[in-house]
Amino acid sequence: MSDAMNIAKAVSKQEAWSRPQWLQQWQQAGLDRFRETPWPTRKTEHWKYTPLKSLTGIDWSLPEPKTSVADGIRFDDWNAIRLNIVNGELQNPGDLPTGVSLVRLSECNQEQAERFLAALEASRNDFLFDTANQAFIQDAYWLNVDPNTQVQQALHLNYVTDGDDVLSSSQIWINLGVGAQVTVVETFSAGEQGRCLVNANTAITLADNARMTHYHLMLEEGDAHHIGRVTAELQRSAYLDSFHVGIGGVLKRKDIRVRHCGEGAELRLNGVYLPKGAEIIDYHTCIEHEVPHCTSEEIFRGIISDSAKAVFNGRIHIHKDAQKSLAEMNNRNLLLSDQAEIDTKPELEIYADDVKCAHGATIARLDDTQLFYFQARGISRAEAEVMLSFGFINELLDSLQDEAVQNLLRPLLATLFAHQRSELTRHLL
Amino acid sequence: MLSIKDLHANVEEKSILKGLSLDIKPGEVHAIMGPNGAGKSTLGNVLAGREGYSVTGGSVQFNNEALLDLDAEERARKGLFLAFQYPVEIPGVSNMEFLKASVDAVREANGQEPYSSVDFIKLAREKCKAVNLPADFLKRGVNEGFSGGEKKRNELLQMMLLEPTLCILDETDSGLDIDALQVVADGVNALRSPERSFIVVTHYQRLLDYIVPDYVHVLADGKIVKSGGKELALELEKDGYRWIAGESA
Numbered sequence: 001m002s003d004a005m006n007i008a009k010a011v012s013k014q015e016a017w018s019r020p021q022w023l024q025q026w027q028q029a030g031l032d033r034f035r036e037t038p039w040p041t042r043k044t045e046h047w048k049y050t051p052l053k054s055l056t057g058i059d060w061s062l063p064e065p066k067t068s069v070a071d072g073i074r075f076d077d078w079n080a081i082r083l084n085i086v087n088g089e090l091q092n093p094g095d096l097p098t099g100v101s102l103v104r105l106s107e108c109n110q111e112q113a114e115r116f117l118a119a120l121e122a123s124r125n126d127f128l129f130d131t132a133n134q135a136f137i138q139d140a141y142w143l144n145v146d147p148n149t150q151v152q153q154a155l156h157l158n159y160v161t162d163g164d165d166v167l168s169s170s171q172i173w174i175n176l177g178v179g180a181q182v183t184v185v186e187t188f189s190a191g192e193q194g195r196c197l198v199n200a201n202t203a204i205t206l207a208d209n210a211r212m213t214h215y216h217l218m219l220e221e222g223d224a225h226h227i228g229r230v231t232a233e234l235q236r237s238a239y240l241d242s243f244h245v246g247i248g249g250v251l252k253r254k255d256i257r258v259r260h261c262g263e264g265a266e267l268r269l270n271g272v273y274l275p276k277g278a279e280i281i282d283y284h285t286c287i288e289h290e291v292p293h294c295t296s297e298e299i300f301r302g303i304i305s306d307s308a309k310a311v312f313n314g315r316i317h318i319h320k321d322a323q324k325s326l327a328e329m330n331n332r333n334l335l336l337s338d339q340a341e342i343d344t345k346p347e348l349e350i351y352a353d354d355v356k357c358a359h360g361a362t363i364a365r366l367d368d369t370q371l372f373y374f375q376a377r378g379i380s381r382a383e384a385e386v387m388l389s390f391g392f393i394n395e396l397l398d399s400l401q402d403e404a405v406q407n408l409l410r411p412l413l414a415t416l417f418a419h420q421r422s423e424l425t426r427h428l429l
Numbered sequence: 430m431l432s433i434k435d436l437h438a439n440v441e442e443k444s445i446l447k448g449l450s451l452d453i454k455p456g457e458v459h460a461i462m463g464p465n466g467a468g469k470s471t472l473g474n475v476l477a478g479r480e481g482y483s484v485t486g487g488s489v490q491f492n493n494e495a496l497l498d499l500d501a502e503e504r505a506r507k508g509l510f511l512a513f514q515y516p517v518e519i520p521g522v523s524n525m526e527f528l529k530a531s532v533d534a535v536r537e538a539n540g541q542e543p544y545s546s547v548d549f550i551k552l553a554r555e556k557c558k559a560v561n562l563p564a565d566f567l568k569r570g571v572n573e574g575f576s577g578g579e580k581k582r583n584e585l586l587q588m589m590l591l592e593p594t595l596c597i598l599d600e601t602d603s604g605l606d607i608d609a610l611q612v613v614a615d616g617v618n619a620l621r622s623p624e625r626s627f628i629v630v631t632h633y634q635r636l637l638d639y640i641v642p643d644y645v646h647v648l649a650d651g652k653i654v655k656s657g658g659k660e661l662a663l664e665l666e667k668d669g670y671r672w673i674a675g676e677s678a
Contacts, residue, residue: 368480368481369517370517370519372479372480372501373513373516373517373519373571374502374527374530374531375478375500375501375502375505376477376478376479376501376502376505376510376511376513377505377527377530377531377534377535377587377591378502378505378506378531378534378535378538378591379502379527379530379531379534380502380534381500381502383530383534387522387526387527387530388519388522390521390522391519391520391521391522391570392521393521394521394522395520395521395570398521427526427527427529427530427533428526
């Protein structure tokens with residue numbers, strides 16, 4: 001049982017909720033598992049480099065219903081459909097495009113509920129925080145895109161957490177029918193009120209020939225923790241382009257797991273993490289090539305400043321029958337200070353004999369020759385460092401499909417290196 | 430404009446420049462030639478203020494200021510320009526961003542208003558044309574994936590935009606075919622003016638057919654062992670550097 005995290009207050013609140021009995025039972029099962037799961041320590045393989053001390057000794061509660069909250073993230077000049085999920089609860093969604101529907105788990109009929117729960121079961125990782133998610137979500141949402149529907153407007157899931165010592169849990173399942181196509185942006189931000197733990201799960205399932213562009217941007221600053229997972233299952237010739245950003249907060253940990261379940265599936269999985277101060281950001285990724293003829297391309301880059309810490313664990317698993325797999329993973333890290341730390345571990349596990357796989361990880365500082373080139377052209381050392389650091393991740397931003405997302409991220413990330421000194425970023429923006 | 434007196438410099442504890450003296454007046458073009466390892470590139474890097482090159486003796490006056498007291502970026506802002514032998518690739522930073530940052534920094538230091546983005550883009554495109562680089566090179570990462578000739582033309586583009594008073598060309602001819610050499614030389618010649626001086630560092634005489642110097646100096650073992658007019662370069666081409674060692678010994 002996990003005593004380390006005090007959840008008594010949260011439990012008593014949760015017990016008072018009114019919901020269908022089957023849902024109550026399912027959540028109770030989550031709570032039971034939570035109590036049986038030991039607290040992850042340095043000896044727990046998956047949490048070895050990720051200290052969780054900042055979560056202990058706090059009386060975690062569940063959020064109060066909110067009438068007004070922080071606005072979250074807004075995109076300029078983009079006609080995306082904005083869906084606000086405040087403290088784990090979906091606000092009035094308004095009109096959705098034809099072929100797109102949103103179903104609440106609490107309102108499912110029996111057949112829907114069975115399908116929904118089966119999808120959630122399939123995405124479980126049984127980490128402690130996964131069991132907590134099951135126990136404490138106020139509801140779960142099923143975003144469905146009908147077969148052969150090409151959704152023109154992007155869907156923006158604007159997650160906002162607001163409260164003090166609150167545990168804010170969310171679970172969304174995004175399901176694309178055969179040949180469906182959509183762009184989904186998930187942004188996470190926190191109000192300025194106080195300490196929070198965001199426990200956010202995203203499950204994605206893509207049927208044959210479905211195509212999805214996905215952004216998962218963890219942008220909470222201040223006294224925020226964020227732990228959760230993104231899972232995806234790709235059927236025949238499905239395509240997923242998933243881009244991740246981790247900045248700010250006390251601690252961030254995301255487990256990303258993608259399964260190639262149908263031949264010809266394609267994955268592009270990129271991300272950047274930029275911890276500063278004493279922040280910790282941890283990405284664990286795992287790509288399962290279960291069938292032949294699938295490809296995955298993965299690039300993660302990190303810039304670690306001050307005494308911050310980053311963890312990257314990238315696993316690619318090629319199953320025995322997954323011949324003709326093509327998998328590439330690359331992780332590059334830039335350390336901006338002597339106290340900064342990165343623990344990076346690429347893992348390739350290959351059981352098929354006719355595959356093409358490559359992986360690499362590097363750790364470096366800013367390059368003296370490049371810095372001198374800037375200075376020899378009159379640019380100050382300080383501005384050169386900012387431009388060069390930003391350039392390191394800008395290569396990935398340049399490859400994004402949506403200009404609106406680039407326009408949101410560029411200033412947000414550039415200013416991180418400049419310590420709010422706008423004269424150092426003026427040539428980037 | 431530039432006066433180097435008895436300059437001594439080390440690279441990683443190794444003594445490279447051993448008492449080099451040189452005077453350059455406005456508008457003059459000086460070629461520095463010499464065998465490999467003589468200290469030619471070191472001279473350019475020391476003058477530009479690169480880290481790792483430590484001056485152990487002597488002085489350098491640049492427009493009546495002690496050059497060696499200045500940081501690399503201050504030297505550039507005061508009109509010193511080093512065209513690199515191997516221009517650095519900087520992926521993720523666009524050529525346009527880099528050029529604008531550079532020109533803004535130099536103009537600001539000289540009390541001039543920065544260009545507006547629109548004006549600058551116009552100007553940069555114009556200069557691109559002058560050095561025969563397609564305008565889309567402005568959008569690419571700095572020198573990223575450029576050929577040898579394109580990198581050198583990009584250096585020339587920077588030179589044109591910054592309008593320095595002293596240009597140091599470090600082995601600008603290396604890695605260039607005749608056509609590329611011609612383009613770069615034409616660019617340099619177009620920049621020659623009574624106020625602007627050049628130090629052309631080269632191993633081969635070939636470049637000096639295109640950029641005709643006022644003076645030629647032979648650098649050997651860290652100092653200038655012989656100076657003369659442009660005809661000295663032809664002698665070197667004919668007889669090589671071997672005789673220098675004999676004569677100076």
